[in-house]
Amino acid sequence: MPPAGANRKLEFEQTALGELPVLYRVARRLTGDAHQAEDLVAQALLDAAKGWHSFDGAHPRSWLIRILRNRYLRHAQREASKPRHVQLNEAAAMQKDIWEDLDWQMIGPKILDALDELPEEYRTAVSLCDVEQMSYEDASLAMQVPIGTVRSRVFRGRRLLREKLAWVVNEDVS
Amino acid sequence: MFHNKNRTGPPCKHMEKLLNKTAEGSARGIARWYALAHAARCGPCRRFLNALIEMIARLRASKNEGLPDETAQRLKSSAAAAAANIPFDD
Structure with missing residues (x-):
């Protein structure tokens, strides 16, 4: 035994x-x-x-x-080192053009790079709930925050990610 | 409900959460129906919903990229090494 x-x-x-x-x-x-x-x-x-x-x-x-x-x-x-990320302005993320069609052939490989540039709390929330497809409950246990906070971070994270992706496309085009 | 397919600009503020839930698949029943019906008649919300669905699909697909073999081997060794640290006595 x-x-x-x-x-x-x-x-x-x-x-x-x-x-x-x-x-x-x-x-x-x-x-x-x-x-x-x-x-x-x-x-x-x-x-x-x-x-x-x-x-x-x-x-x-x-x-x-x-x-x-x-x-x-x-x-x-x-x-005392913060995760690398660019400053993102949520007001800018509400601009009309970021929700227009994006060229996914161009963006595809860059989506995780763009995710990496979000602030940690949004990056983790999107990573757990969208990439790993964990439930909000499991993500809240992992992040030690209420479910509502996870949900809010995911929503805002997606908005910031979208803004970042639109910016990536504009950079590549120009 | 908005009935302006050609309107441009950001999605309707009051719809954003519901459209997020619809895009990720957590909206059910009448809530989902309402979101889809709204998006069908509101240009910005339709674009927002379609963009979210596409983005979430891309994020979910990124999970399928496997670990490099060498990385997987090293991580397995790390797990075994960590397990070896668990004391025998309860």
């Missing part, structure tokens, strides 16, 4: 392996860099292993993303 801890290790490893692609994609969006994303996932997994004994088993994806994001935010705060 395996020791009690062996099962816990196995359970952790199986849970973590199943969530690795999601964790990496979220980390990639948070850091904006492939190597930093790998480091962030590795550190988050260590944090998760330490806290595995207190995890109740519900919403493992949200739990792991919460650990990942907290680790990222602590790091960003410690380094």
Whole structure:
């Protein structure tokens, strides 16, 4: 019979392996860099292993993303380095032309680059709810904010993303 | 309800949330019907809805890009290393 801890290790490893692609994609969006994303996932997994004994088993994806994001935010705060993003003006994002048809052949590969340039709270909300297709409830658990806040961030994030994409097209055309 | 297909400008302020829910698929029943009916008659809201649907579809599709093999291997090793840190004693 395996020791009690062996099962816990196995359970952790199986849970973590199943969530690795999601964790990496979220980390990639948070850091904006492939190597930093790998480091962030590795550190988050260590944090998760330490806290595995207190995890109740519900919403493992949200739990792991919460650990990942907290680790990222602590790091960003410690380094006093803000995530790279351009200043976006929501008033500008309401301009009429940003909702006109865009050339998706041109934009397609750039959509994630544009997402990477949004402020962190919007980037994470759009990444979790639109890219990962998590429910608002799961995203709220991951982000530790109320569901209404997640919803609001997703809506505003989409608006900012759209503004960014329209800007990308205009830059490429000019 | 607006009946101006040719109007230009931003979408109707009061419709934005509902159009977002419609675009992502979370609006149901009469709410969804109302949003679609409004968008059919309001140019800016129709363009807004179509643009959102397209953008969300692109974002969802980006999830399907797989991890590079080397990255996947390194991440699996990280998971195994983290699991090894879990103490045996309960």
